[in-house]
Amino acid sequence: xxxxLSHPIGKFSYRPEATAEELEGxxxxxxxxxxxxxxxxxxxxxxxxxxxxxxxxxxxxxxxHHLADSHINAFVRLKLALTEECPRIKPYxxxxxxxxxxxxxxxxxxxLSIVEGVHARWVLLLGSLAPADRARAMDHPERGKIxxxxxxxLYAWHCRHHLAHIAGLRQRKGW
Numbered sequence: 636x637x638x639x640l641s642h643p644i645g646k647f648s649y650r651p652e653a654t655a656e657e658l659e660g661x662x663x664x665x666x667x668x669x670x671x672x673x674x675x676x677x678x679x680x681x682x683x684x685x686x687x688x689x690x691x692x693x694x695x696x697x698x699x700h701h702l703a704d705s706h707i708n709a710f711v712r713l714k715l716a717l718t719e720e721c722p723r724i725k726p727y728x729x730x731x732x733x734x735x736x737x738x739x740x741x742x743x744x745x746x747l748s749i750v751e752g753v754h755a756r757w758v759l760l761l762g763s764l765a766p767a768d769r770a771r772a773m774d775h776p777e778r779g780k781i782x783x784x785x786x787x788x789l790y791a792w793h794c795r796h797h798l799a800h801i802a803g804l805r806q807r808k809g810w
Contacts, residue, residue: 640688640689641689641692642796644792647788649785649789650788653788660791661787662761662787662791664791664792664795665758665761665787666754668702668750668754668794669747669751671794672702672798675798676695676747676801679810683808684699686804686808688800688801688803693733694739696740696743697733697738697739699746699750700746701733701738702746702794702797703745703749704727704729704732706749706753706754706757707749707753708727709757709790712724712773712786713760715773716771716773717768721771721772721773721774721780722774723773723774724773724775724776769783769784769787
């Protein structure tokens with residue numbers, strides 16, 4: 636639902652007939668996340684980093700660590716799909732990862748640095764893709780065959796989705 640605390644920008648929707656401008660926009664979302672994320676968490680105290688963005692939701696700290704974890708996995712999956720024929724990828728339990736001590740209480744700086752590095756490489760690779768590359772796929776045990784194009788769109792949405800969680804919390808709290 637658009638505007639909900641869980642899905643502040645709405646749920647993901649794949650556009651199979653995307654325009655060149657849309658593709659550029661999704662790559663821009665991925666390119667701009669590191670700076671936007673740093674800005675979103677700038678000046679937040681430990682107490683504020685440990686505030687959930689909604690009742691029952693992750694803390695801001697966990698969101699930052701989740702973005703690093705999730706986007707590392709996405710980048711590796713992209714490389715697998717480009718170098719293997721429809722590789723079977725391994726899902727992970729994002730809630731369990733976010734409950735681990737490093738995500739619950741670890742300094743966010745290493746994850747911010749991971750996001751910066753992974754996104755720099757990711758954008759470089761996305762910019763090199765031919766249309767045939769974008770059609771290459773991976774086999775996700777829970778979602779079936781998914782294309783590089785689908786994952787590109789999903790992770791551009793994912794960037795905006797989690798930035799909106801942090802921005803919405805800051806706005807509601809007056810931070």
